Amino acid sequence: MQVLAIYSESGGVTKTSTAVSLAVVAARKGRRVTLIDLDPRSATTKWARVEPEQDHLHVGAILAHDDCEGYAEELGIVVPGWSENLRVVPAARNVSNREAEYSDGAEFRLKTSLVGLESDLVIIDCPNRQGGPLIKGALTAADSIIYASKLSGDGVDGVIGARQTVTQFKKNLARIGAPSSPDELGIIAAAITDNLVAQPVVERVAAEDLGETGLLLTPMVPKRTIVEQVRLTGEWYGDYPSGQKVLDAYIQLSERVIR
Template identity: 50%
Template sequence: MSDFEVLSVYSETGGATKTTTAVSLAVASALRGHRTVLIDLDPRAAATKWLGVEPREPGLDVSAILADADPDGWAEDLAVPCLWEQLPNLRMIPSGRAVSNREKTSEDHGDIRLRVSLNGLEADKVVLDLPNRQGGVIIQNALEASDKVVYAGKLDEDGLDGVEGARTSVVRFKKHRAALGASDRLREAGVVIGAWRDTVPTRDARRAEEEFAAAYGDLVLDPMVPERVIVREARSAGEYYGFYDKGRIVHQAYDTLAGKVFV
């Protein structure tokens, strides 16, 4: 594989700011001057819909990589430019409904296809938006390809459960690699807390913050990302919130986090 860094963004529950975190870290990376590729591995294709990206031809999305026995170097061919003109350094490999067909594959070496596809990719940073699944072939592909994993969470019970589940899957992956005697470069880059209500936190939010700190300690990254309505509005409109004054505080938080999770 070429000399670039691969970061997975993972939670095992929906609505935990996983896609917002993946897209925002990819944008922050691109704005820092890095050639960045965002890969949407979620069959719901939330990141793909947000960026409004289409494959070059029907079927040439990430499912093509996961379905082929030898997708060596395919990522470079399938990556398409981001439509946001402010981000010439950002490309994306979109997702599609066919990705869900790959979740139950039992084919030999079906868990390393994404890693193989990255050979020759012209990039400095790669960000993977994972589905909220408990293991499975797609998650295995992502973790096999990754150098680091970031857990995305919110200050509520679902956020706690999503991070706990994701971390359990990562631990199992690492134990499996150790049992095989295989090399394991994957490490935890931290927990990103998103959609933080920075006005008057609720009692439940304060309790969740304490539980995150107790469970994950220094893995919980600072700053927490503040919640702003502009994020949902811009996402619905297919735009990036950070290009608006009201969204800059959110982008600045993710930019600071990008400086911590990337080398």
């Protein structure tokens, strides 16, 4: 089972779009996928329109208990309009309460919850945090990581900050002789102007900056208004002709980052 975290330290840089897109693409190819919304803003949860049977049955239940084996399996909710192979573990605003959680072993709870999970792929939609308990939990659970970005100043800053956090996390693991993980699989840049004539200068500069990391993946994902529109309606943009170019890009990217 691959556990893939989608991370940036900036908000509004297509992190959720990337997490959801890779999850749906994999699920529609027949993979069993669990998408974990770790962000208190609940962007993935709102898009998928999943609601737990009881108010407390969300990812916060995992983060609040040391004895949480099997919780991810129990809390996952099928998103039938997207794929019967896809389940979402929802978030809620009070997940932010866990950011004050520094008890011993708290960073292992998310990883522990994956024990017994019947999935081929887990994707974690991380919050845009500069480290802290939520991010530490995500990095402990993940074996691989994708940085999400727009071609903007915030997008570049979010990747730089996230990479610094991951580097420090790996250094801390090395100090105690633990395996160095997660692996950096690359940067997915999305919501890009695909008309080179009309492309803003800031996008070109940002593409150069991200390219210098050696991690920028291709193709970059074009901007289409349908993506933002369906996030308000709970639909999947790939079911619309106007979303086809976005879907095609994510299909190609999935072949590079999903085992």
